[in-house]
Amino acid sequence: MTLTLLPDVGDLLRLSPQYNAGTVVELLRFLGASEVWWATGLDPDHPLRDALPAARIGIRDVSPDWAFADAEYHQLTNFLNQYPQGRERLRAAGQAERALSAALAEPLSAVRVTSPELLDAARAYHAATRTALDEGPGTRWQERRLSELAAALQGQSGVVLVALDDLPGLQTLIPESILPDLTNFAPGELSRVRALVDRAWQLNEGDDLGALLAALDRESGDLVTPKAELDAAAASIHLAVGDLAAARALLERAAHGLTDLPRSLPGLTLARLGQVRDAQGDRDLAVRTYRAVLALNHAPAIARETAEAGLKVPFSLEIPATD
Template sequence: MLLLPSLGPFHILHPRYNAATVLALLEEAEPPVLYLASHSEEALREGLWREEDPLLFHLLPWAEAKGIPVVALDEEAHLKGEAEAFREALAQHPLGASHLERMRAFDEALLDFLKTPLTPEALGSETFLGRLREVYEGFAQAFGEGPATGFRARRMAKVAEALPQEGAVVADLLDYLFLAERFPEARPKAHEPTEEERQRALLDRAWQLREEDDWAGLLEGLFGVGSPEALYLAAQVYLAAGEWQEALKLMEEVFRMDFQHPGYLPGYVLARLGQLLDMDGQRERALRAYRGVLALSWAPEEARAIALAGLRSPFQIAS
């Protein structure tokens, strides 16, 4: 068995443990089945994972291409919502403010873990798990192992009982903590980065474009990758630099490619294309692009918001 943690949207912060790293580890393991410890069959079927676990945008197509069945094991995943309800109840209580402040302190401690550079071997180490356990147990002792934690211990105990000895398991970080203690031999180990991981790290860096980045070097790398996602991100760099005409040329090129994967890309491509067409005075084409976003079976909320705004009025860069 191979057990891997999902870092959710935080994979882009970790060049040595990004989405391509997870795929590379799975490739090496050649699992007969891929188990999702933190999702229910309903969430998998209805796509409810999209906003909370973007890693699956990469895992699910990989498994489908390999003919590997994907099985969601968390039959009580709906209980995760109890944690948010618990916080909402505290927010309404006259004495809840101090408790929420303590919760935020635990949240910050967990974020520190997710922002510290991580590798497969670090995630599998007793040092890392011990520190993570300390944070989680502090939270559970303060607020109880129940609604406040989304009944995590109970849910993962059931998942552990359902797990066979063969296959690969992917679990949210805190769920992974419980399973890693139950199956220590399945924890991830040291891994030599692949070219795909290096390319993914470059794409992830571009998604986080910052003023202090080497934009010219980033563009060179993105053009070297040449995928629809890479060219979309190159267009983003041009737009951020004020060169919207170059951005539009690139987006037109992406539009002529197959840009269906990853699953979050179509919405972003069409939304940004609409904005650039508006800037070029091509209002009718821009409207078609915006409508295309809304016609997708799913698009990121940010892309939908851009499309709705674009339908109301032509996009303009604020002066």
């Protein structure tokens, strides 16, 4: 019985054209996995919480709830920050974290996230943090947490999704575990379309908006990135330049194409549609749209916050003046 450890990079999936939620789905299909052991973070808005169920890949949670460890970590750092020696220890830990962040800032791919170079960077980060702050609250109880994970996975087989920085430690505790053999793997259409939409959601100054809109319009969508999300992403571009009519038309089309999966999309789409209707002065319909967001079984935190704010104060869009 073999466990294959697949690295998770959390929200960096949204920023990595070659290692995004679509790529992970393709990797799991390449590995022949119809389900995955979830041994990474408990963030309900994790991009794979949307992508995997939408792709009909099951999730089996084994990650223990160690949220209290974050609170203890912050208590420790606040305490240490009161003393010169404590601040020196925090500087050493901060340097280790910056080194890992720098390694993760380089372009990610399926090959790179499983590379000895990046896994060694994760090992070095935890070793330096442990040296600076000791095992316990300073490491968010990593040794105990990984021991619990290893025990939960004892005797199991399949693919385990594990936070990249936890992977080396978990592999040590489960010596029979392996990394995926990516010799014949190449990202495909799911990865490409996901990268396009992730890019459209994060506009930068100087972007060719016309090219982005044309690219979005050419796609028909798939299970991970359906047509409704392509329309919603295009609407966000129109909204960014103040074209409310085009944004509303696309969002209303997206709303009519919504299904239960991906589970975050209805909330995000309706919250933005409520804002556009508000900005056009259609307050009654905007309020009903915000309430529809709050009535959903699942809506991302940002969608709920947007809807709650919209119910209190009508949304207005400020368009910068142009010469």
